[in-house]
């Protein structure tokens with residue numbers, strides 16, 4: 001069954017007056033499951049990890065159409081991923097229903113400096129047995145700021161702000177040059193904060209597998225059989241990599257009175 005981002009992409013394509021051309025204008029045939037050319041398809045490798053946490057992607061209009069959108073990869077790995085197109089003037093009733101579903105504790109993932117201080121949290125707490133639902137704004141930075149400001153339906157929820165030390169630890173571990181994370185990297189950080197270290201590592205490996213295949217396809221090169229990302233993903237799935245214990249979730253992080261402030 002196609003996942004939430006795939007469904008959103010199909011709906012968005014159906015609304016397009018003219019066919020969307022990815023940068024570079026590639027018209028090569030692409031796999032509907034992974035968006036890569038068939039010779040570099042990664043569908044057979046796709047992992048899925050049961051998670052307690054859910055992901056709610058609010059996607060800027062064009063985002064589901066981009067061949068490199070990484071919200072897609074989040075939906076591949078995390079079974080409870082929901083995706084909605086964002087529009088300033090209307091809110092999808094299904095999004096409102098999800099936000100009201102009592103099994104979830106929604107958390108808007110965004111830099112705390114843009115939110116009222118009383119909304120800002122840094123830990124993923126256990127609010128009365130609820131499952132964390134990470135709301136990720138899948139957009140360019142300018143679009144994301146607008147979405148954050150102009151989404152009244154999110155205003156009652158805590159804002160999960162990543163601490164600089166969490167960010168820099170991640171930058172170091174991933175050998176990144178900067179801290180401009182893509183959506184699947186932010187999702188991996190959230191899973192780590194929720195103590196779901198295996199899911200977090202799997203999502204990181206999956207991004208690396210996708211990136212390797214995407215770059216090889218773009219350069220018209222074959223996939224390297226023993227590439228590191230695929231090896232790591234396989235080892236994670238076989239349980240051959242021992243996960244260090246994740247951060248202990250703090251009960252005091254989020255409480256329901258905080259969520260309504």
Ligand SMILES: [Zn+2]
Pocket residue numbers: 031032033034035036041042043044
């Ligand atoms: Zn595929």
